[in-house]
Amino acid sequence: MSYNNLDDEYLSITEFADYVGITPDSLRHYDNKGIFTPAKYGTEFRNKYRYYAPAQIMTVKMIRVLTEIGVSLDTIKKLAKDRNPEKIIQLFSKHRYRLADEIRFLQGVHSVISTYTELLYEAMSITESEITVLEMPDRRILLGDKTDFSGQTGYVKEFVRFCDAPHKPKLNLSYPIGGYFESMDEFLNEPSLPTRFFSLDPKGHERREAGLYLVGYTRGYYGDTGVLPGQMAAFAKKNKLIFDGPVYNIFLVDEISETDHERYLLQVSASVKDRRLIPRRLFRNNSNKADKF
Amino acid sequence: MSYNNLDDEYLSITEFADYVGITPDSLRHYDNKGIFTPAKYGTEFRNKYRYYAPAQIMTVKMIRVLTEIGVSLDTIKKLAKDRNPEKIIQLFSKHRYRLADEIRFLQGVHSVISTYTELLYEAMSITESEITVLEMPDRRILLGDKTDFSGQTGYVKEFVRFCDAPHKPKLNLSYPIGGYFESMDEFLNEPSLPTRFFSLDPKGHERREAGLYLVGYTRGYYGDTGVLPGQMAAFAKKNKLIFDGPVYNIFLVDEISETDHERYLLQVSASVKDRRLIPRRLFRNNSNKADKF
DNA sequence: TTGCTCCTCACGTCACGTGAGGTGGC
DNA sequence: TTGCTCCTCACGTCACGTGAGGTGGC
Numbered sequence: 001m002s003y004n005n006l007d008d009e010y011l012s013i014t015e016f017a018d019y020v021g022i023t024p025d026s027l028r029h030y031d032n033k034g035i036f037t038p039a040k041y042g043t044e045f046r047n048k049y050r051y052y053a054p055a056q057i058m059t060v061k062m063i064r065v066l067t068e069i070g071v072s073l074d075t076i077k078k079l080a081k082d083r084n085p086e087k088i089i090q091l092f093s094k095h096r097y098r099l100a101d102e103i104r105f106l107q108g109v110h111s112v113i114s115t116y117t118e119l120l121y122e123a124m125s126i127t128e129s130e131i132t133v134l135e136m137p138d139r140r141i142l143l144g145d146k147t148d149f150s151g152q153t154g155y156v157k158e159f160v161r162f163c164d165a166p167h168k169p170k171l172n173l174s175y176p177i178g179g180y181f182e183s184m185d186e187f188l189n190e191p192s193l194p195t196r197f198f199s200l201d202p203k204g205h206e207r208r209e210a211g212l213y214l215v216g217y218t219r220g221y222y223g224d225t226g227v228l229p230g231q232m233a234a235f236a237k238k239n240k241l242i243f244d245g246p247v248y249n250i251f252l253v254d255e256i257s258e259t260d261h262e263r264y265l266l267q268v269s270a271s272v273k274d275r276r277l278i279p280r281r282l283f284r285n286n287s288n289k290a291d292k293f
Numbered sequence: 294m295s296y297n298n299l300d301d302e303y304l305s306i307t308e309f310a311d312y313v314g315i316t317p318d319s320l321r322h323y324d325n326k327g328i329f330t331p332a333k334y335g336t337e338f339r340n341k342y343r344y345y346a347p348a349q350i351m352t353v354k355m356i357r358v359l360t361e362i363g364v365s366l367d368t369i370k371k372l373a374k375d376r377n378p379e380k381i382i383q384l385f386s387k388h389r390y391r392l393a394d395e396i397r398f399l400q401g402v403h404s405v406i407s408t409y410t411e412l413l414y415e416a417m418s419i420t421e422s423e424i425t426v427l428e429m430p431d432r433r434i435l436l437g438d439k440t441d442f443s444g445q446t447g448y449v450k451e452f453v454r455f456c457d458a459p460h461k462p463k464l465n466l467s468y469p470i471g472g473y474f475e476s477m478d479e480f481l482n483e484p485s486l487p488t489r490f491f492s493l494d495p496k497g498h499e500r501r502e503a504g505l506y507l508v509g510y511t512r513g514y515y516g517d518t519g520v521l522p523g524q525m526a527a528f529a530k531k532n533k534l535i536f537d538g539p540v541y542n543i544f545l546v547d548e549i550s551e552t553d554h555e556r557y558l559l560q561v562s563a564s565v566k567d568r569r570l571i572p573r574r575l576f577r578n579n580s581n582k583a584d585k586f
Numbered sequence: 587t588t589g590c591t592c593c594t595c596a597c598g599t600c601a602c603g604t605g606a607g608g609t610g611g612c
Numbered sequence: 613t614t615g616c617t618c619c620t621c622a623c624g625t626c627a628c629g630t631g632a633g634g635t636g637g638c
Contacts, residue, residue, distance in 0.1 A: 009449060013592075019456075020466070024592085029628055047636060048593055054453045061467045062549050068402050073627070081552070085413045088550040092406045092413075099406075103399050109361050110392050113385045120382045156302060160347045163312075173313070174354045256355050257381040259374070306618075317618085322602055340610060341619055366601070 010039060010051035020060045027052075027060075035077045036063060069095040112174045115200050116256060119176060123252035123265050131216040131235045133272060142167060142204030143180060144197040155193070155223075162197040168205065175201045178250040184243035184270050188233055192223035194249065208248055213269040214241060221261040222251070228268060236272070245271030303332060303344035313353045320345075320353075328370045329356060362388040405467045408493050409549060412469060416545035416558050424509040424528045426565065435460055435497030436473060437490040448486070448516075455490040461498065468494045471543040477536035477563050481526055485516035487542065501541055506562040507534060514554040515544070521561060529565070538564030 017024045030036040031050065039053035066076050071091065079087070144162040149155065163173060179194030181187040186195055198206070214236060218228040236243065253265035310317045323329040324343065332346035359369050364384065372380070437455040442448070456466060472487030474480040479488055491499070507529060511521040529536065546558035 009453075023628085025629060026627080028593090033627095049636075050592085054449050054456070057456065057466055058470070059548060065402055065405055065467050067627085068399070069406065083550060083552055084556075085416055085546050085550045089410060089413045089417075092410045096403065096406055096410070099399060099403050103396060103403065106361070106392060106396050106399070109358055110389065110396065112358055113362065113389055113392075117382060117385045117389070120378045120385075123378055124382075156347050160302075163347070163350065173350055174358050177351070253378050255352060257376060257378045259376055316602085318603060319601080321619090326601095342610075343618085360601085 010053060013038075013050045013052065016052035016056070016060075019054075020057055020064070022060070022064065030060075030063065030073075033073055033077060035073055035080055036060060066091075069099050071095065108172060109174070111202060112172070115175060115202070119200075119250065119252045120257060122267070126217055126252075126267075128217050128219065128265075131214065131232060133241070134213055134215045134269075136208070136210065136213050136215075136269065138210035139200070139208045140202045140204045141178075141206050141208055142169065142171060142175075142199040142201045143206040144199075146196055147194060149190075149193050159197065169201070169203050171199055172201050172203075173199075175199045176250065176254070176256075178248055181247040181249075183245075184233070184236075184247055187247040187249075187268070187270065188229050191225040191229045198248075200250070208269075209245075209271075211245075212272050213248075214243075214272050215267065215269045217252075218266050218268070219263055220266070221264060222254075225249075225266065225268070228266075232268065232270065242273040243270055244273050247271070303346060306331075306343045306345070309345035309349070309353075312347075313350055313357070315353070315357065323353075323356065323366075326366055326370060328366055328373055329353060359384075362392050364388065401465060402467070404495060405465070408468055408495070412493075412543065412545045413550060415560070419510055419545075419560075421510050421512065421558075424507065424525060426534070427506055427508045427562075429501070429503065429506050429508075429562065431503035432493070432501045433495045433497045434471075434499050434501055435462065435464060435468075435492040435494045436499040437492075439489055440487060442483075442486050452490065462494070462496050464492055465494050465496075466492075468492045469543065469547070469549075471541055474540040474542075476538075477526070477529075477540055480540040480542075480561070480563065481522050484518040484522045491541075493543070501562075502538075502564075504538075505565050506541075507536075507565050508560065508562045510545075511559050511561070512556055513559070514557060515547075518542075518559065518561070521559075525561065525563065535566040536563055537566050540564070 011019065013024045013027055017027055027036070027038075027050070031038065036056075036059065038050035039056060040051050041047070042049055042051075063076060066079075067073070079091075144167070145165055147158040147162075149158060162177075163171065165171070176199070178198050178200065179192075180196040180198050182195045198204075214232060216228050216232050216235075218224075218226045220226055235241070247268060247270040250267045250269075251264055252267050253263065255264070258264055304312065306317045306320055310320055320329070320331075320343070324331065329349075329352065331343035332349060333344050334340070335342055335344075356369060359372075360366070372384075437460070438458055440451040440455075442451060455470075456464065458464070469492070471491050471493065473489040473491050475488045491497075507525060509521050509525050509528075511517075511519050513519055528534070540561060540563040543560045543562075544557055545560050546556065548557070551557055
């Protein structure tokens with residue numbers, strides 16, 4: 001027995017289209033271009049109705065795979081007339097690497113919007129005027145070289161230098177960029193001139209370590225930290241907190257999500273000493289009476 | 294110090310384009326559509342040269358991210374004029390799931406062309422006329438229900454039934470489909486009417502198990518196994534091989550990669566008894582004097 | 587007969603890409 | 613001055629999508 005009875009039953013154009021998950025328009029388009037024609041036309045009378053055979057399913061599926069990996073319909077048309085295993089191997093391996101790259105790229109895009117979404121949710125959950133001690137999970141970042149704002153080199157030059165620097169895992173500028181200060185003293189000294197820049201790229205090799213941070217928020221344009229540094233210092237002094245690590249500045253809300261410059265939202269988090277050394281009442285999750293300004 | 298000196302240095306359109314990894318054409322397009330305009334025009338004289346500020350890098354990067362996740366330029370234009378964290382969260386989460394689906398889809402496409410490439414490489418490495426015993430690795434497959442060719446139900450009906458069946462992991466018709474026989478006897482009895490169909494989908498829940506197989510090849514259209522079944526039976530008899538499991542038919546070369554029907558290449562692999570029971574000389578990797586027809 | 591599907595043909599869409607022909611910048 | 617970059621404007625591209633207006637199938 002051979003497969004000669006493959007053309008037992010025909011499907012109308014929409015039936016067939018539904019079957020393979022494309023539109024009838026696409027099938028007509030393929031027919032018009034001479035890339036893929038129905039098994040037969042018309043019925044008894046010679047009309048122009050297109051009828052497709054089930055055996056043609058695999059062929060259309062492959063056409064879809066080819067268009068999906070970026071092969072043009074013209075190329076597919078040529079292949080339809082003359083193809084062989086060598087050609088197909090060539091075509092497949094040529095596009096396989098591009099496809100793998102594209103997948104990695106889209107995974108990056110997914111990661112970027114996840115990161116922004118996280119920051120935005122955080123922005124919506126906070127109480128702006130409140131300064132609190134929070135336990136923060138660790139977060140991978142990509143840390144830049146030390147900045148140098150001495151002499152005539154402006155902020156922009158250093159920012160551009162960060163963007164241009166040959167970081168080991170290449171810097172993806174789509175991720176949010178924050179400011180890093182070696183210590184609270186450095187932050188208090190020049191709150192808008194970070195010691196380093198960092199990117200929130202989760203593929204970064206450095207990390208903002210898990211632990212306790214004194215966290216505060218302020219609204220305003222880039223560089224405008226307002227009275228926040230002073231408030232944080234006062235809060236620390238009053239509550240006998242000891243800063244023991246770096247300070248991270250992250251814009252939870254910036255030009256990506258806000259039109260109004262004055263509504264940008266900066267989060268400052270400064271590493272503080274171990275939990276055992278800090279009075280319980282300062283923890284937000286232990287009480288609602290956390291100190292407010 | 295504020296970020297007012299962000300516009301210290303300007304970049305020409307191509308410098309800026311190179312920086313963010315897009316074409317100058319795209320930037321002009323964004324400008325013409327009023328989506329993203331250069332920081333300033335012209336220099337001393339009021340010409341139409343576009344000049345971009347480094348601080349604009351993040352903005353274009355986000356425009357690229359948005360277009361990449363499928364947001365139209367019209368929507369981006371509206372967002373450029375009026376956006377807020379709530380809107381952006383909405384937009385991101387709406388497209389995040391679609392993007393994740395697309396990534397999974399493209400991974401499927403990659404897997405499909407990898408599978409075909411594998412088969413094609415195998416096709417190019419074999420000696421057509423040779424029947425050999427091979428140790429084959431296990432391979433995941435998606436096995437269909439038992440076919441029923443009794444009565445008037447034709448081959449196509451059963452094939453379509455396989456394509457339509459509600460397999461647990463939904464059948465992806467882009468993968469090659471093969472024929473499965475419960476035993477060598479079944480294969481010899483009706484070599485072109487498989488007991489079941491199977492798909493080479495690596496996400497399938499069944500598998501062609503690793504082990505020893507008697508493997509043969511034949512060229513011809515679907516269903517045309519020619520003299521191969523007889524040859525394999527004779528070979529087994531002569532060498533006292535014992536069949537102890539299913540037979541798998543896979544087209545290494547079919548309409549996907551060949552124009553000429555007669556050049557389609559079928560691989561038949563039949564499970565045979567354990568290595569210890571088979572004479573060493575039959576193994577291809579132990580000797581070049583493998584039995585030939 | 588009725589409603590449904592199918593047909594063709596011309597034009598639209600979307601985000602740019604591609605010259606042609608010209609001018610400004612260094 | 614020369615070669616380089618930039619400009620505008622109109623049209624092209626690619627794989628369909630979208631009506632309009634009409635006919636065949638059951």
